[in-house]
Amino acid sequence: MIPTFTALMLAVVVAAPSRAVELPNVSDTPSPAMKPLDPFKDLRGTLAEFEVTEGIYTGAIRHTPRGGINWYFANQALLLLVDDFPEKAKAHLDAYLRNVGLREGAGYTVPDFEDAQFERPRQPDSHDAYAGTLLSLAAAYVRRTGDYDWLRYQRDMLKAVARANITEQIKGKESAIPGLVRVFQKGSKHLNTGEPLPDTGYLMDNCEAYAGLRDFAEVLDRIGDAHGPFFREVSLEIAAGIHALYLEEVGAYRWADYAPDMPGEAWYPDLMSQVFPDLLRVEGLDSEVAAQRAERAWDYVMNAQPEWYTVDDEDHPQLTIGYYTLVRGKDSHMALWSFENWEKRPARPGAPHGFTNIADLGWAVAIRQMLSNRR
Secondary structure, eight states: OOOOHHHHHHTTSOSOTTSOOOOOOOSSSOOOOOOOOGGGTTHHHHHHTTBOOSSTTTTOBOSSTTSOBOHHHHHHHHHHHTTTOHHHHHHHHHHHHTTOEEETTEEEEOOEESSTTSOSEEOOSOSHHHHHHHHHHHHHHHHHHOOHHHHHHHHHHHHHHHHHHTGGGBOOTTSSSTTOBOSSOTTOBOTTTOOBOOOOOBHHHHHHHHHHHHHHHHHHHHTTOTTHHHHHHHHHHHHHHHHTTEETTTTEEOSBTTSOSSOOOOIIIIIGGGGHHHHTTOOSSOHHHHHHHHHHHHHHHHHHOTTGGGOOOTTSOTHHHHHHHHHTTOOHHHHHHHHHHHHTSOOBTTBGGGOSSHHHHHHHHHHHHHHHTTO
16 A cells, blocks of 8 residues: 555654754765754744634644644644644644635635734635645544544534535536646635636645545545545546646646646746655556656756755745655755755744744654654
């Protein structure tokens, strides 16, 4: 059985978060020592700075310490931290699920928030990827804890989130690439402007939607739920759409169904998206074909941006790609340099430790631990 992305993430999270992790020298020749980062000396304390402690969103994880909420990036972080902090993952999931509603034509969604008081709702960057990462996090929590009672209690709400945001948003034969999930629910409008939202099928989003359904189906099967096979079948339909984005003559993926036939060299989304089919282990291909495509897509990234780990990409951290290089056995120096580049970013007001995105915490913890294990 091919290991899921969630399972891979659970394998690399810090086993004892109260202890600082000593970073190794991954080179045969000496390299400058990386100074310890205070956030990792007390990971539980650091995570507590992001937690909502009162009100209807109690338990949710903020985007920055004492800041607003971005549910997607919080889901990403908790997927990497759930092994050590399952109770935090559960609280975050519950906060989302008890606040879902119909907003500007989009059902079973929750807005992001710009402010710490949650008075200024913000349009989520997507519906499909938010739902996909939520489903993967729910599955990861259940696998980590064996809390099947929680799954039985929340499964109907999770199914509704999956249907409204993913299964009912799959494009049909009339589209350029059938099987892809539209980024926003059909007919929905922007929360702040009222403008119609696009129905583009993005490569990264679809990989996350696929993984969410796959992971959710697996835990539903564990409790004998009759809908497990349905979600599994739909995930494979999405996988077929993802594979249709691959350009054999180029050796890379289009980053969306509406994107140019030839991928460009922009870091995001053209290059960063190339690793997602392999990172999330999208099925539906012969193993040799899948491996060949992953290698060619990685070569495309390296040829276009060989020093990607130096890119100043605050909104789309290359820590994600640093993690990928370790999981897939690439040159570990690149992950180390990616980490060092992130570490040197100056702190901003309201973002102690330099965290401008909660997802940074998860990726950084995983990278540190994996590098330590290579000593």
